[in-house]
Amino acid sequence: MISKEEVLTTGCNTHCGGSCLLKVHVRDGVIIHIDTDDQDEPQLRACLRCRAYRQRVYAPDRLLYPMKRVGDRGEGKFERISWDEALGVVAGEYKRIKGTYGPASVLYIASGGDVAELNSQKVAHRVFCMAGGCSGIWGVASNEGEAFAALATYGTTEIANTHDDFVNSQLIILWGMNSANVIDGCGTTLAMVKAKEAGTRFIVIDPRFTDTAAILADRWIPIRPGTDTAVMLAIAYVIITESLFDQKFLDTYTVGFDIFKEYVLGKDNGVAKTPYWAEHISGIQAQHIAELAREYATMKPAALLTSMAPGRTAMGEQYHRAAYVLAAMTGNIGTHGGNSGGRLPLGLAGKLGRLGRGMRSGGNPVEAGSPRRFDALRNSGAAGFAARVHNSRVMDAILRGRDGGYPSDYKMLYLVNSNYLNQFPNVNKTIQALKSLEFIAVQEQFMTSTAKFADILLPTCTFLERNDITTGAGPHISYTRKMIEPLGESRAQLDIATGLAQKLDIASYNDKTEEEWLREIIEPVVADYDEFKETGVHKLYLEEPFVAFKDQIDDPINNPFPTPSGKIEIYSQDLADMNIPLIPPVPKYIEAWESLNDPLAKKYPLQLITSHHRSRAHSQFDNIPWLRELDPQAVMVSTADAEARGIKNGDLVRVFNERGEMVIPVKVTERIMPGVVDVPEGAWYIPDERGIDRGGCANVLTRDRPSPGGAFPANTALVQVERL
Ligand SMILES: Nc1nc2c(c(=O)[nH]1)N[C@H]1C(S)=C(S)[C@@H](COP(=O)(O)OP(=O)(O)OC[C@H]3O[C@@H](n4cnc5c(=O)[nH]c(N)nc54)[C@H](O)[C@@H]3O)O[C@H]1N2
Numbered sequence: 001m002i003s004k005e006e007v008l009t010t011g012c013n014t015h016c017g018g019s020c021l022l023k024v025h026v027r028d029g030v031i032i033h034i035d036t037d038d039q040d041e042p043q044l045r046a047c048l049r050c051r052a053y054r055q056r057v058y059a060p061d062r063l064l065y066p067m068k069r070v071g072d073r074g075e076g077k078f079e080r081i082s083w084d085e086a087l088g089v090v091a092g093e094y095k096r097i098k099g100t101y102g103p104a105s106v107l108y109i110a111s112g113g114d115v116a117e118l119n120s121q122k123v124a125h126r127v128f129c130m131a132g133g134c135s136g137i138w139g140v141a142s143n144e145g146e147a148f149a150a151l152a153t154y155g156t157t158e159i160a161n162t163h164d165d166f167v168n169s170q171l172i173i174l175w176g177m178n179s180a181n182v183i184d185g186c187g188t189t190l191a192m193v194k195a196k197e198a199g200t201r202f203i204v205i206d207p208r209f210t211d212t213a214a215i216l217a218d219r220w221i222p223i224r225p226g227t228d229t230a231v232m233l234a235i236a237y238v239i240i241t242e243s244l245f246d247q248k249f250l251d252t253y254t255v256g257f258d259i260f261k262e263y264v265l266g267k268d269n270g271v272a273k274t275p276y277w278a279e280h281i282s283g284i285q286a287q288h289i290a291e292l293a294r295e296y297a298t299m300k301p302a303a304l305l306t307s308m309a310p311g312r313t314a315m316g317e318q319y320h321r322a323a324y325v326l327a328a329m330t331g332n333i334g335t336h337g338g339n340s341g342g343r344l345p346l347g348l349a350g351k352l353g354r355l356g357r358g359m360r361s362g363g364n365p366v367e368a369g370s371p372r373r374f375d376a377l378r379n380s381g382a383a384g385f386a387a388r389v390h391n392s393r394v395m396d397a398i399l400r401g402r403d404g405g406y407p408s409d410y411k412m413l414y415l416v417n418s419n420y421l422n423q424f425p426n427v428n429k430t431i432q433a434l435k436s437l438e439f440i441a442v443q444e445q446f447m448t449s450t451a452k453f454a455d456i457l458l459p460t461c462t463f464l465e466r467n468d469i470t471t472g473a474g475p476h477i478s479y480t481r482k483m484i485e486p487l488g489e490s491r492a493q494l495d496i497a498t499g500l501a502q503k504l505d506i507a508s509y510n511d512k513t514e515e516e517w518l519r520e521i522i523e524p525v526v527a528d529y530d531e532f533k534e535t536g537v538h539k540l541y542l543e544e545p546f547v548a549f550k551d552q553i554d555d556p557i558n559n560p561f562p563t564p565s566g567k568i569e570i571y572s573q574d575l576a577d578m579n580i581p582l583i584p585p586v587p588k589y590i591e592a593w594e595s596l597n598d599p600l601a602k603k604y605p606l607q608l609i610t611s612h613h614r615s616r617a618h619s620q621f622d623n624i625p626w627l628r629e630l631d632p633q634a635v636m637v638s639t640a641d642a643e644a645r646g647i648k649n650g651d652l653v654r655v656f657n658e659r660g661e662m663v664i665p666v667k668v669t670e671r672i673m674p675g676v677v678d679v680p681e682g683a684w685y686i687p688d689e690r691g692i693d694r695g696g697c698a699n700v701l702t703r704d705r706p707s708p709g710g711a712f713p714a715n716t717a718l719v720q721v722e723r724l
């Protein structure tokens with residue numbers, strides 16, 4: 001334990017993925033202050049959440065002891081028990097349920113929590129894999145649409161340049177990107193500001209006039225949610241008809257442009273994807289689309305940076321695929337200042353070497369020999385197992401089981417690093433599903449809305465109470481040093497898993513010490529482990545910015561793209577072979593469900609988006625007073641829509657659709673386009689006695705249906721807003 005005051009450097013593990021540098025002031029075993037990098041450029045400066053982390057560590061509502069439920073599920077009544085009893089019950093229930101219904105009836109669900117190499121969700125998963133197996137989910141909430149598109153087009157998800165390359169761009173298009181508030185790698189906005197100072201032009205395309213638009217944009221283009229692909233196709237139309245595309249690039253590095261061109265021009269019996277066509281869909285004037293197309297095609301090099309949010313819509317995969325085609329048409333891939341049409345690399349850029357594998361789940365008997373889903377890409381790995389359920393369908397799967405066409409009947413849930421009820425769609429259905437299970441165990445730090453449904457609660461400590469390693473887009477690697485002892489009886493994830501493995505008599509669970517694991521993970525990238533531990537954060541200085549696909553572009557003969565054709569697949573044979581009209585072989589505009597043309601729009605005329613919030617990482621930090629003060633939860637409504645409803649700024653309003661209802665304050669503003677409302681995701685679900693949410697939990701309103709390629713459509717829902 002550290003007894004005198006010391007200032008120690010570490011890397012944040014928070015699930016925004018920033019991994020920013022923290023300087024933690026510790027005295028007598030207590031964290032007294034947290035500040036950040038003030039050393040060499042590029043600095044890894046922390047955001048407001050990191051700086052407020054002390055309040056999270058010492059929050060009065062931290063879960064400090066294992067507990068068992070004594071009230072009804074969801075009621076939140078618990079009683080303190082020992083670790084021995086808690087882990088004994090979990091192990092006993094696993095054995096009972098596996099014995100009665102088979103291992104596939106045990107569901108293991110995990111999400112973000114912390115971004116850490118060792119204390120990740122894998123360690124508990126390994127226990128269940130070794131004890132006989134469990135069922136799992138596929139579909140990453142963040143970017144399943146993006147991953148699908150990147151794998152189909154480029155054969156890899158490592159598709160972005162490092163952000164020190166921004167200064168080399170003439171033009172940067174931030175498509176749905178709000179990096180001033182939403183972390184996408186540490187220091188991203190600073191790198192953009194440097195580019196702006198160096199003369200780069202910025203265009204922001206977003207239904208909201210974000211802080212990013214305010215800071216950077218030379219031009220802000222508001223767009224109806226879910227219509228991005230239509231606008232991209234119209235951009236392609238202008239580039240094609242005005243012969244602004246790079247034929248040599250397309251001939252050398254891509255397959256299928258001609259088929260895409262036919263579609264865009266409407267020669268395949270369809271409609272020409274003109275700017276006028278896209279204007280009616282997106283709300284952007286045709287002339288503005290044409291101008292955007294000409295700028296993007298002629299200002300070289302230009303970086304089209306696409307955020308994941310427009311991809312978190314119904315048919316969101318098509319948006320990412322279309323962006324990659326635009327990048328290829330303009331020859332912007334593999335060059336400094338250009339971009340693949342993707343966004344920033346989280347973690348280390350490919351060239352810098354890879355961390356060691358660390359502890360892995362190992363083989364899962366339930367998935368051994370699983371056939372592949374008919375709609376899985378060939379290169380989608382374990383996510384393509386038919387034994388898995390999509391993460392936004394899993395509550396429906398619990399309710400309907402095999403009779404509903406799902407792989408199993410589910411009886412038990414072990415939940416790690418997720419506030420599932422709050423963060424995944426259709427809260428009201430989730431409540432029904434969680435009530436129907438025989439047993440639920442949750443690893444948590446707080447009494448979240450999901451934790452209230454647990455039978456056994458296992459308290460996890462924060463990253464400042466254990467050792468680990470994390471990586472960030474600096475690019476950098478951090479040694480996360482244990483600053484204080486775990487509070488109460490809370491434990492690190494590996495400790496919890498080790499205890500559970502003992503209860504399940506798995507002697508071979510772990511044959512290494514923590515130190516040995518961390519050393520093994522870091523060795524391929526950092527030679528001197530002891531120095532790394534001492535320094536805390538290891539910045540990787542690049543001689544020049546990392547450019548994705550530079551090798552493929554510079555020497556295509558020796559460096560094919562990792563796709564079946566070895567080229568950028570504008571046309572994907574893998575997709576063609578699937579023969580699923582909603583995931584076509586070339587990117588197409590397919591209208592989303594719950595668009596403005598849906599008959600439902602008569603009743604629910606507003607498009608809901610659910611943006612990420614600057615004071616939270618998802619639902620994490622919503623209970624932290626310093627952060628709550630900053631930007632209280634509210635629904636953002638345009639002045640025009642508010643006036644039409646007699647709503648004034650600050651009023652309490654009802655936001656509702658067929659799936660649910662909430663009552664929250666309204667922020668009336670010119671900073672969102674008419675017809676669109678934003679309920680930022682992550683606010684905690686607080687039902688009143690009638691089951692109406694008073695906390696502003698966006699997922700009360702979202703639909704639990706994945707997009708055909710797996711995208712998680714958190715930004716596709718129709719709602720109505722009314723004065724209370
Ligand atoms: N502060 C903070 N940072 C975070 C997180 C957090 O919770 N808080 N979460 C982290 C994680 S896990 C993720 S996945 C990322 C998410 O990162 P993003 O997906 O980029 O985040 P969002 O805020 O959902 O969306 C960004 C912008 O897209 C706009 N938008 C929404 N729908 C559409 C659309 O259909 N079209 C267009 N053009 N724009 C649209 C929104 O108005 C918003 O301004 O952020 C990471 N960083």
Ligand SMILES: Nc1nc2c(c(=O)[nH]1)N[C@H]1C(S)=C(S)[C@@H](COP(=O)(O)OP(=O)(O)OC[C@H]3O[C@@H](n4cnc5c(=O)[nH]c(N)nc54)[C@H](O)[C@@H]3O)O[C@H]1N2
Nearest residue numbers: 111112113141142417418419423460610618619620681714
């Ligand atoms: N409507 C809507 N819903 C969304 C989104 C959206 O844009 N709109 N975004 C989606 C996205 S991109 C994501 S990634 C998901 C995130 O979904 P989740 O990962 O489920 O969301 P978190 O709020 O981060 O929940 C993590 C929970 O794990 C607990 N926890 C347990 N152990 C640990 C630990 O060791 N460390 C930490 N830090 N926490 C621990 C935390 O206290 C917290 O309650 O949400 C998705 N949900």
Ligand SMILES: [Mo]
Nearest residue numbers: 112141142143
């Ligand atoms: Mo995410």
